[in-house]
Each structure stands twice: as C-alpha cells, then as structure tokens.
Amino acid sequence: MKELQQQEALRLTSPYPYALLVTLDARDRPNIMGLSWWTFTSWDPLMIGVSVSTERYTHECLQHAKEFTLCFPSEQQAKDAWMCGTKSGRDVDKFKVSEFMPVHSTRVRPPMLEGATIAYECRVINEVQTGDHILYIAEVEAIHGNPDKHSHLYTIHYTKLISLGSDGSINMNPGR
Numbered sequence: 337m338k339e340l341q342q343q344e345a346l347r348l349t350s351p352y353p354y355a356l357l358v359t360l361d362a363r364d365r366p367n368i369m370g371l372s373w374w375t376f377t378s379w380d381p382l383m384i385g386v387s388v389s390t391e392r393y394t395h396e397c398l399q400h401a402k403e404f405t406l407c408f409p410s411e412q413q414a415k416d417a418w419m420c421g422t423k424s425g426r427d428v429d430k431f432k433v434s435e436f437m438p439v440h441s442t443r444v445r446p447p448m449l450e451g452a453t454i455a456y457e458c459r460v461i462n463e464v465q466t467g468d469h470i471l472y473i474a475e476v477e478a479i480h481g482n483p484d485k486h487s488h489l490y491t492i493h494y495t496k497l498i499s500l501g502s503d504g505s506i507n508m509n510p511g512r
C-alpha cells in the first residue's frame with residue numbers, strides 16, 4: 337500500500353453513480369444539478385441523503401423549497417446531464433439550454449425529468465452541516481421510472497460519464 341493524495345484516491349474509487357437533483361428556486365423556477373454524493377440512509381421509511389456544497393445555487397434552492405427530485409438520467413441524456421454538473425442555475429436556465437423536459441411530480445413541487453431511468457420524489461426532513469457541504473436528509477414520498485431505460489450514468493472522478501446497465505451492460509461513450 338502507498339500513501340495517496342485525495343485527488344488520486346477519488347479517481348481510483350470511481351465510478352460513482354451520477355444523478356440529477358431537481359429543485360425550485362425562490363421564484364419557483366426549477367433548476368437541475370449534477371450530483372454524485374448521494375446515498376440511501378434508511379430502508380423503512382426509505383430515506384436518501386444528498387451532499388450539496390454551500391456554494392451551489394441548488395443549496396439556495398433547497399433552503400427555500402425543502403423538496404427535490406433525484407433523477408437518474410438514462411444514457412441517451414448524457415450530454416445534457418453533464419451540462420447540469422458544469423453550469424450553474426445562477427447563470428443559465430438549464431431547462432432552456434437542454435432537451436430536458438419537466439414532468440409533474442405527484443407528492444412534491446419540483447418536477448421529475450422525462451426519460452430518466454428512475455426519479456425519487458423527496459421531502460427534506462433534516463440538514464447536517466458537514467465541512468463545506470450540507471447533507472440534506474429526505475424521506476422518499478414516491479418513486480417513478482421507465483423500466484425500458486435500464487442504463488444510466490456513472491462518473492469517472494470529475495472527468496467523464498460512462499453508462500452501466502442494470503443488466504450489466506457497459507457503454508464507455510454514452511449519448512454519442
């Protein structure tokens with residue numbers, strides 16, 4: 337074993353599942369953010385934790401909305417999904433500059449994304465400050481999905497997305 341720098345360790349522990357967090361800003365406009373730091377935190381009730389930097393527009397949105405959807409983009413959505421992890425909703429309306437289409441959620445106000453593999457509708461019940469991020473812990477209120485879209489996206493550190501299918505298939509260049 338050799339001692340490693342943080343960057344190299346994060347690269348070596350790739351791939352990480354890549355999801356899109358959709359929330360609403362103070363004017364109730366939806367915003368989409370790329371996120372790999374998520375986890376289930378409870379089975380019953382089903383709960384999800386998402387770690388969001390205090391610098392993100394999404395953090396401001398969550399402080400206001402306290403609700404989000406966590407959508408797993410399918411491999412066809414890779415290009416737009418990457419844009420959501422590299423541009424801020426402070427500067428662009430990510431729905432306007434992408435092909436993402438909002439779909440009404442059933443239990444929370446932020447929309448789901450049409451064509452995603454899975455979308456969890458989540459209501460924030462707790463927040464934990466953890467260094468430079470806030471861990472938002474949420475109860476899952478409803479789950480929707482497209483069972484025909486079994487392939488979704490994983491990030492190799494912060495450099496690129498690949499697609500893995502729930503059937504074990506791999507696509508190194510999704511969305512092309």
Ligand SMILES: Cc1cc2nc3c(=O)[nH]c(=O)nc-3n(C[C@H](O)[C@H](O)[C@H](O)COP(=O)(O)O)c2cc1C
Nearest residue numbers: 370371372373388389392393394421423424425491
């Ligand atoms: C692969 C990847 C994973 C990311 N994961 C996270 C994450 O888990 N938490 C976070 O706060 N930001 C994460 N980001 C950064 C945000 O997606 C990025 O800063 C985005 O532009 C913020 O958008 P917003 O300002 O509209 O909220 C990630 C970015 C990429 C490319």
